[in-house]
Amino acid sequence: MPAGSxxxxxxxxxxxxxxxxxxGTSNGSRRNQExxxxxxxxxxxxxxxxxxxxxxxxxxxxxxxxxRLIVGVDFGTTFSGVAAVYTSTPDDIExxxxxxxxxxxxxxxxxxxxxxxxAANASPGSDPTVKWGFQFRPEESRLRCIKLFLDRSQxxxxxxxxxxxxxxxxxxxxxxxDAVSEYLTEIYEHTMDTLTRRYGESxxxxxxxxxxxxxxAVWSDAAKNTTLLxxxxxxxxxxxxxxxxSEPEAAAVYTLKAIQPNHLNVGDNFIVCDAGGGTVxxxxxxxxxxxPLRVEESAVGTGGLCGSAFLNYRFEEHVRNRxxxxxxxxxxxxxxxxxxxxxxxxxxxxxRNFNEDEYQEVNVPFPGLPDxxxxxxxxxxxxxxxxxxxxxxxxxxxxxxxxxxxQVESLRAKGGVVSGIVLVGGFGQSNYLYRRLKQHFASxxxxxxxxxxxxxxxxxxxxxASIEVMQPVYAWTAVVRGAVLRGLEGNMVISRKSRMHYxxxxxxxxxxxxxxxxxxxxxxxxxxxxxxxxMQWHIAKAEALSPLSPIAFxxxxxxxxGQSLMVTDDLIACDSDEPPAAYTRDLVHVCTLTTDLNAVPxxxxxxxxxxxxxxxxxxxxxLEMIVDSAGLGFELKVDGMRYxxxxxxxx
Numbered sequence: 262m263p264a265g266s267x268x269x270x271x272x273x274x275x276x277x278x279x280x281x282x283x284x285g286t287s288n289g290s291r292r293n294q295e296x297x298x299x300x301x302x303x304x305x306x307x308x309x310x311x312x313x314x315x316x317x318x319x320x321x322x323x324x325x326x327x328x329r330l331i332v333g334v335d336f337g338t339t340f341s342g343v344a345a346v347y348t349s350t351p352d353d354i355e356x357x358x359x360x361x362x363x364x365x366x367x368x369x370x371x372x373x374x375x376x377x378x379x380a381a382n383a384s385p386g387s388d389p390t391v392k393w394g395f396q397f398r399p400e401e402s403r404l405r406c407i408k409l410f411l412d413r414s415q416x417x418x419x420x421x422x423x424x425x426x427x428x429x430x431x432x433x434x435x436x437x438x439d440a441v442s443e444y445l446t447e448i449y450e451h452t453m454d455t456l457t458r459r460y461g462e463s464x465x466x467x468x469x470x471x472x473x474x475x476x477x478a479v480w481s482d483a484a485k486n487t488t489l490l491x492x493x494x495x496x497x498x499x500x501x502x503x504x505x506x507s508e509p510e511a512a513a514v515y516t517l518k519a520i521q522p523n524h525l526n527v528g529d530n531f532i533v534c535d536a537g538g539g540t541v542x543x544x545x546x547x548x549x550x551x552x553p554l555r556v557e558e559s560a561v562g563t564g565g566l567c568g569s570a571f572l573n574y575r576f577e578e579h580v581r582n583r584x585x586x587x588x589x590x591x592x593x594x595x596x597x598x599x600x601x602x603x604x605x606x607x608x609x610x611x612x613r614n615f616n617e618d619e620y621q622e623v624n625v626p627f628p629g630l631p632d633x634x635x636x637x638x639x640x641x642x643x644x645x646x647x648x649x650x651x652x653x654x655x656x657x658x659x660x661x662x663x664x665x666x667x668q669v670e671s672l673r674a675k676g677g678v679v680s681g682i683v684l685v686g687g688f689g690q691s692n693y694l695y696r697r698l699k700q701h702f703a704s705x706x707x708x709x710x711x712x713x714x715x716x717x718x719x720x721x722x723x724x725x726a727s728i729e730v731m732q733p734v735y736a737w738t739a740v741v742r743g744a745v746l747r748g749l750e751g752n753m754v755i756s757r758k759s760r761m762h763y764x765x766x767x768x769x770x771x772x773x774x775x776x777x778x779x780x781x782x783x784x785x786x787x788x789x790x791x792x793x794x795x796m797q798w799h800i801a802k803a804e805a806l807s808p809l810s811p812i813a814f815x816x817x818x819x820x821x822x823g824q825s826l827m828v829t830d831d832l833i834a835c836d837s838d839e840p841p842a843a844y845t846r847d848l849v850h851v852c853t854l855t856t857d858l859n860a861v862p863x864x865x866x867x868x869x870x871x872x873x874x875x876x877x878x879x880x881x882x883x884l885e886m887i888v889d890s891a892g893l894g895f896e897l898k899v900d901g902m903r904y905x906x907x908x909x910x911x912x
Contacts, residue, residue: 371911442495512535
């Protein structure tokens with residue numbers, strides 16, 4: 262809560278005290294003049310005046326740093342990737358392609374999978390061994406989609422069992438954060454080993470390495486913080502040094518450079534659709550300038566569980582139906598390689614390349630299965646018609662199309678011009694998804710005939726203009742390439758949209774016209790009837806925020822002699838369009854902010870006295886919240902001076 266009463270009452274208060282020295286007035290004389298009569302002559306302000314609103318400070322300059330290695334880590338739901346660049350050779354982005362257990366096969370990404378086991382000769386109490394990435398045989402059990410467990414607000418795909426995941430973790434005495442940090446530790450150690458081979462030990466010993474980590478656009482603040490904690494435990498640096506960037510924003514950073522030249526102009530909006538294995542994330546951006554390239558978020562990010570992994574499970578269901586349950590189970594258990602061959606072909610060829618115009622049928626290899634005309638098995642191949650493949654794709658593709666349409670409609674409702682959709686991610690490579698989006702968004706009617714120049718007619722009817730769908734080269738690694746570019750070039754995105762309303766609760770003077778008698782309580786220090794749990798919303802949902810312009814929350818607190826100067830306040834969020842005026846149980850407690858006021862000079866505290874002669878100290882202070890691509894930071898200021906960071910414990 263934004264203020265503390267210090268009077269032993271159950272609720273906190275936040276009143277804006279007028280007792281601040283005017284220029285030329287000494288602190289001592291002010292106290293003598295005012296502390297005696299303050300409570301007999303002063304009428305507290307009304308509820309709306311009790312809190313100062315948020316203040317936007319002037320933009321801060323970004324610091325210039327020396328040459329360093331920047332490592333981007335795309336920690337994905339189903340696959341993860343790593344890219345690196347040396348700042349002196351910014352055009353040479355290196356993607357790590359070799360991984361433990363890969364048997365010499367190169368891959369731009371590694372499966373986000375980890376498992377534990379005890380060695381055969383392990384002594385009691387010893388730590389389990391770790392397998393990860395490509396180190397599994399097909400039939401081996403492993404933890405999948407562990408990233409999604411970091412954010413309890415996110416739905417899990419049907420193929421991930423929370424009970425099975427919990428059982429595996431419990432058996433080895435691990436938590437989800439342990440599993441994530443140990444997976445990231447494997448990524449970190451393999452990355453550092455690869456870079457040492459590339460650049461040499463002496464270079465690595467003398468060069469600073471900065472890590473940039475990605476996270477979903479729809480991640481909660483707590484999940485972002487937990488991801489940072491896991492990365493810190495993995496050795497990637499302190500939480501304050503690791504940069505974070507949302508996945509579609511990283512994709513936008515890379516893509517806008519990769520698709521130059523293009524038809525996008527200043528004022529145009531474009532939507533980045535990051536379609537991965539498990540999740541699909543979207544963010545819309547408006548181009549503010551082309552040279553230098555600067556954009557701002559123009560719609561709140563959205564997302565859903567409709568990634569390409571769902572195609573795998575629909576394909577599996579199709580094969581099961583064709584073969585019959587018994588024969589399918591026998592293939593998976595006794596002929597695991599046969600099933601893996603068919604699934605691999607579907608993953609690497611069908612998912613990426615299929616389109617109904619070119620393929621009348623698809624032959625999926627299942628070596629070792631006997632011919633069966635009724636099942637469609639011939640010479641070790643399962644023959645699938647284009648209609649059958651399309652049936653696998655359609656429900657998933659429709660979900661993605663609906664998500665993109667939602668963003669388009671949101672922008673057009675505000676009068677925005679949507680000129681492009683940029684398709685990235687593993688599923689973003691799909692030919693079928695590209696064609697379906699292109700068909701959907703290019704099917705709008707052309708602008709009406711006019712004798713005026715055609716561009717004037719088009720601009721007069723932006724809601725019917727077609728939208729170009731773009732699929733850049735390296736779509737699968739667009740996110741990790743963008744993460745590296747973020748570390749290299751700083752912020753291309755000059756403002757972002759707040760995902761929620763953010764605020765704090767406070768107490769104010771009881772007003773019989775506004776408040777219920779049952780809500781009031783008596784404050785011995787203020788010597789007034791008060792009400793608590795009022796909400797002050799400092800940031801509105803969808804409000805534009807810049808990481809270079811902190812938002813200031815103003816507080817006032819009272820302290821009796823000897824009372825602790827460690828104070829706590831809760832940052833509260835609301836996802837509804839209209840936030841409530843008073844605290845309700847369904848609001849989200851984002852984090853508890855612990856502020857140490859011991860560093861503040863005592864001269865900045867004001868000594869006050871009640872009519873009963875009780876003395877107490879009052880302090881006005883400010884907490885600044887810095888909102889970045891994927892995180893919140895806090896600092897303490899008193900009378901314009903900084904007195905250190907504020908510890909935030911996320912819930």
